[in-house]
Amino acid sequence: MVERVGLRARKKARTRDAIADVAISLFLAHGFDQVSVSDVAATAEVSKPTLFRYFATKEDLILHRFADHQGEAARVVRDRQPDTTSMTALHRHFRAGLDRFEPVTGLNDQPEVVAFHRLVFSTPSLAGRLMQYTLDDEDALAAALDRGIEGRIQAAQVIAVQRVLARANWQKIADGRTARDVQPEAVADADRAFARLRQATASS
Known part of the structure; x- marks a missing residue:
């Protein structure tokens, strides 16, 4: 059976x-x-x-690749080690994605991936549907953080930072650079962004 x-x-x-x-x-x-x-x-x-x-x-016919990552941030927080803060776990997870050149981080120069992101970002109905995925991710992360309004604000900040970092990485590659060329900058940007988030939520 x-x-x-x-x-x-x-x-x-x-x-x-x-x-x-x-x-x-x-x-x-x-x-x-x-x-x-x-x-x-x-x-x-x-x-x-x-x-x-x-x-x-x-829209879901194309956005299912993003949907496969839905709730990921929340899972990272729930599955972290007891001595690891939420922000540290999320930072490590995003850095690991950069190391693997995962498309969701924007740091991937395969032609189909670059074209895929261009299609999503330039099509209003797809961008709108993707925003709903983002809001769902915020809700899931806020629930995992379980800190009331502070948790909701922190979740919104984390999801927004990840989105901005990924979009910046993709734009550099779309402008003609390789993923390996962009990677050091992507890592530095991620480290700087999460450091600022960590300072703002030192008790998380």
């Missing part, structure tokens, strides 16, 4: 990934607004109802 459930979950994940890969390819080739959900379903060889079982909105 467990094996069947595991097989079913893997099959659903493969179908979801296949639909998303088709959608992203079409959006990058033709533009987000020029491709319909029907176009994606037809190319992926699934029905529209099947597509919407995996993705609630057209």
Whole structure:
């Protein structure tokens, strides 16, 4: 029984990934607004109802890559060691992402990743949907910090800093630099930003 459930979950994940890969390819080739959900379903060889079982909105077809990181900051805080402050854990996590050149940090120069971020940042409906993801992340982090209004303010600051750092990294790469060239600056920017956050929340 467990094996069947595991097989079913893997099959659903493969179908979801296949639909998303088709959608992203079409959006990058033709533009987000020029491709319909029907176009994606037809190319992926699934029905529209099947597509919407995996993705609630057209925007989610492309933003699922961000959704895969939803709640990450909250998990970092919850899973930190007892002798590690929340801000230190979040700083280390972001630095580790830079070391791995994770796309979510903006420090990735693969052409598809650079084009993907350009599409998201230049399409109003995608940027708006991404903002909702950001607000959800703030809520989750605030709950993990569990410090009332101070926790909510701190969560908003952390999520905003991560967003600004990632956008700055992506912009430098979009302007023609390599990820390895930008990395020292990205690390220095992250260290400086989290140091300021740590000073503001020394008791966290």
